[in-house]
Amino acid sequence: MGKLALYGGTPVIRQDELPEDLFHWPIVNDAMRKAQTDVLDAGNMSGTDISRKFEEQFAEWHGVKYALAHCNGTSSLLAAMYGVGLGPGDEVICPSITYWASCTAALGLGATVVFCDICEKDLQIDPASFEARITPRTKAVIVVHYMAHPADMDAIMAIARKHGIKVIEDVSHAQGGHYKGKMLGTIGDVAGMSLMSGKSFAIGEGGMLLTNDFEIYRRAIRFGHYDRISKVFSPEEFKDTNVVPFGGHKFRMHQVSAAIGLEQLKKYESEIAEIDAAMKYLWNGMKDIKGFRMIYPEDEGSDKSGWYASRFGYDPEAFEGVDNVTFSKALDKEAPGFGTFCNFPLHLSSVFYNTDIFGHGSPTASYFLPPGVDPGKLTGELPVAMTINQRLLGEPPFKKFYPELLDRYIEGAHKVAENYKELLVEEKVESQIGNIALTKRKS
Numbered sequence: 001m002g003k004l005a006l007y008g009g010t011p012v013i014r015q016d017e018l019p020e021d022l023f024h025w026p027i028v029n030d031a032m033r034k035a036q037t038d039v040l041d042a043g044n045m046s047g048t049d050i051s052r053k054f055e056e057q058f059a060e061w062h063g064v065k066y067a068l069a070h071c072n073g074t075s076s077l078l079a080a081m082y083g084v085g086l087g088p089g090d091e092v093i094c095p096s097i098t099y100w101a102s103c104t105a106a107l108g109l110g111a112t113v114v115f116c117d118i119c120e121k122d123l124q125i126d127p128a129s130f131e132a133r134i135t136p137r138t139k140a141v142i143v144v145h146y147m148a149h150p151a152d153m154d155a156i157m158a159i160a161r162k163h164g165i166k167v168i169e170d171v172s173h174a175q176g177g178h179y180k181g182k183m184l185g186t187i188g189d190v191a192g193m194s195l196m197s198g199k200s201f202a203i204g205e206g207g208m209l210l211t212n213d214f215e216i217y218r219r220a221i222r223f224g225h226y227d228r229i230s231k232v233f234s235p236e237e238f239k240d241t242n243v244v245p246f247g248g249h250k251f252r253m254h255q256v257s258a259a260i261g262l263e264q265l266k267k268y269e270s271e272i273a274e275i276d277a278a279m280k281y282l283w284n285g286m287k288d289i290k291g292f293r294m295i296y297p298e299d300e301g302s303d304k305s306g307w308y309a310s311r312f313g314y315d316p317e318a319f320e321g322v323d324n325v326t327f328s329k330a331l332d333k334e335a336p337g338f339g340t341f342c343n344f345p346l347h348l349s350s351v352f353y354n355t356d357i358f359g360h361g362s363p364t365a366s367y368f369l370p371p372g373v374d375p376g377k378l379t380g381e382l383p384v385a386m387t388i389n390q391r392l393l394g395e396p397p398f399k400k401f402y403p404e405l406l407d408r409y410i411e412g413a414h415k416v417a418e419n420y421k422e423l424l425v426e427e428k429v430e431s432q433i434g435n436i437a438l439t440k441r442k443s
């Protein structure tokens with residue numbers, strides 16, 4: 001028996017001692033309950049009047065001209081891609097470490113996804129890796145503000161403008177966040193984002209597209225919002241097609257989501273502030289642990305809104321090679337809530353190279369590319385994306401700020417760090433990246 005709870009020692013804090021609201025998300029109040037009942041009682045689930053009101057307030061919050069409510073984040077991102085004109089034979093660059101919905105829909109537009117690497121320091125798109133993958137066919141870049149951290153938008157925008165590339169922001173992890181004082185989702189040409197229940201701005205299934213560009217807004221409407229086509233195009237402009245949406249999609253938001261969203265807007269900033277206070281308190285207590293590295297933006301006016309799925313740097317070398325999976329298990333036993341991985345590297349999926357999705361008789365990803373151009377070669381090697389999962393740990397996703405409780409989490413982290421030698425006997429653990437083995441273990 002060891003000191004660590006993982007080996008039978010007494011945990012610093014037990015699961016049954018945790019208050020119910022510590023990790024509970026989303027936070028639902030009576031106003032939200034009433035708002036959804038009102039929509040149901042009025043039989044107004046499928047209209048757009050409430051969604052328009054939500055759009056107006058969402059746009060105002062961001063200081064952008066246009067917000068277009070969608071049924072989910074995936075559709076808002078597809079509409080954003082169509083909005084900037086992404087089409088057959090175009091390439092779109094996206095970081096490999098993100099959720100698949102950031103970019104996969106591009107294949108349905110006939111475009112090819114080329115992946116670039118992320119930066120170890122902040123887990124965001126690596127501007128140099130992005131620039132190195134630009135070809136004459138590159139039409140757009142998808143910038144994900146990954147795990148709530150803002151991407152380096154100054155660098156990305158400068159490269160994109162130099163090469164005439166459109167910038168799509170995926171704000172699914174960082175609603176309400178800032179980069180050097182600017183709101184995320186307002187810096188590129190267009191933004192799409194998820195508002196599903198797990199995300200920081202949680203309203204149930206829902207997504208939002210933001211832009212200041214009327215042409216992008218109109219194209220997004222033409223693609224998936226048939227009932228609004230006549231509002232942004234003249235009869236002359238749609239006379240041949242009538243109001244048949246070009247995408248053949250119906251992307252409007254469910255109005256129960258919109259009604260909940262209107263309530264969420266009223267309380268979101270205060271919820272985010274509480275999360276921020278809890279996470280900063282935790283870090284104030286953990287920052288002296290050698291081998292731990294907080295991932296947080298350094299620029300003034302930048303923040304980590306909501307700390308969605310937040311991860312921090314873990315250096316196995318500081319613990320004689322103890323891998324992050326084992327370390328996080330020990331942390332979690334000591335004080336429940338610590339985690340490990342980030343997303344699986346997308347560029348390992350054959351969907352982006354070899355899969356014949358539409359039965360064209362050849363791989364979809366290269367169907368519209370000039371002969372001989374290989375999407376796999378365009379992506380090439382992505383060393384950080386391939387190994388980053390071994391050097392991360394996840395903070396417990398605190399939603400409430402209880403300092404006395406956080407003191408015990410801090411104590412738990414120190415206890416594991418001080419007694420890591422007990423972990424050296426643990427079996428070697430494979431990471432979720434298939435056969436990429438983690439640091440070799442002593443036994």
Ligand SMILES: *Cc1c(COP(=O)(O)O)cnc(C)c1O
Binds near residue numbers: 073077102173195207
């Ligand atoms: C959740 C998510 C999406 C997709 O949004 P849905 O609402 O699930 O369709 C897109 N991009 C990222 C980065 C996400 O995390």
